[in-house]
Amino acid sequence: MTFRELLTEGKNALTVCKIEDAELDAWILLEHISHMNRAAFFLRQQENASQEDICRYRDLIRQRGSHIPVQHLTGTQEFMGLEFLVSPDVLVPRQDTELLVEKLLPLVSGKSILDVCTGSGCIAIAIAKLGKPFIVHGVDISEEALAVARQNATELNASVELFAGDLMTRMDGQYDVIVSNPPYISPSVIEGLMPEVRLHEPMLALDGGQDGLEFYRRIAGQAVTRLAPNGRLFLEIGCEQAAAVAEILQKQGYREVQVFQDLAGKDRIVQCIV
DSSP, rough: OHHHHHHHHHHHHHHHHHTHHHHHHHHHHHHHOOOOOOOHHHHHTBBBBBBHHHHHHHHHHHHHTTTOOOHHSEEEEETTTTTOOOOSSOOOOOHHHHHHHHHHHHOOTTTTEEEEEEEHHHHHHHHHHSSSOSEEEEEOOOHHHHHHHEEEEEETOOOOOEEETTTTTOOOOOEEEEEEEOOOOOOHHTSSHHHHHHTTTTTTGOOOOSSSSHHHHHHHHHHHHHEEEEEEEEEEEOOTHHHHHHHHHHTTTTEEEEEOOTTOOOSSEEEEEE
16 A cells, blocks of 8 residues: 555545544644655655554554544644644643744743743743743643653753642742633533543643633732732633633733734733733
8 A cells, every 4th residue: 555545545534533634634644654744755655655654554543533632643743833742631732822922922031931830831831942031930730741841841952940839829939921821611611622622631721610710810819929010911811701801800900901812813812911
């Protein structure tokens, strides 16, 4: 069987399983097992794949067909041009969160940064690698997530210190910028999520309490004393949460509350000053 035939088989199998982006995922998994980029595939597509490659590919396609995220099968996800290790213990980095980092980068030079609910470490590490901050700290309640974040920091040679803790309860000192992509999905909404998310990503990183706003209340309350004077708070939000989160922040005394939209025009980021 040629590589092209193998790719077609994979795409067809994923289509039958109603996998969104079946063609893209079939290619990603072929690239993963063969280590060929698009250019190499174009040159070698009529070559016969080894029996080992065929077996490995079919096994990955079978797993993807059962809605295991493709990132869990390859073990990686690109974020801000950097390749991050991922596992079922962390939320897979998403393009929406890149907007959060892009808004932050012009403001981090020489500043102290705290990333709350750091997960894979993608926000903290991207800031450390792409900006020129003074220090970057990340905190997460999950030791399993922190293990992944530490591995990412090592692999990417990022100057980031990582701590275990429930939000900011165990953090000392003050920061110029606090950023967080916290859990913000209510239980009723979680039930309707794609199985890739609902069944395979950590519930700890998804469940935002009964109304999805629990972590915004807690972060807003804690960040008041953890931010330096005129410090900034950046939060990723659900697309229908802007008004509610803005109200929470204003009640805590934050000022200059701003909302930014993602590429789809949906509310995605809230920024304010203490």
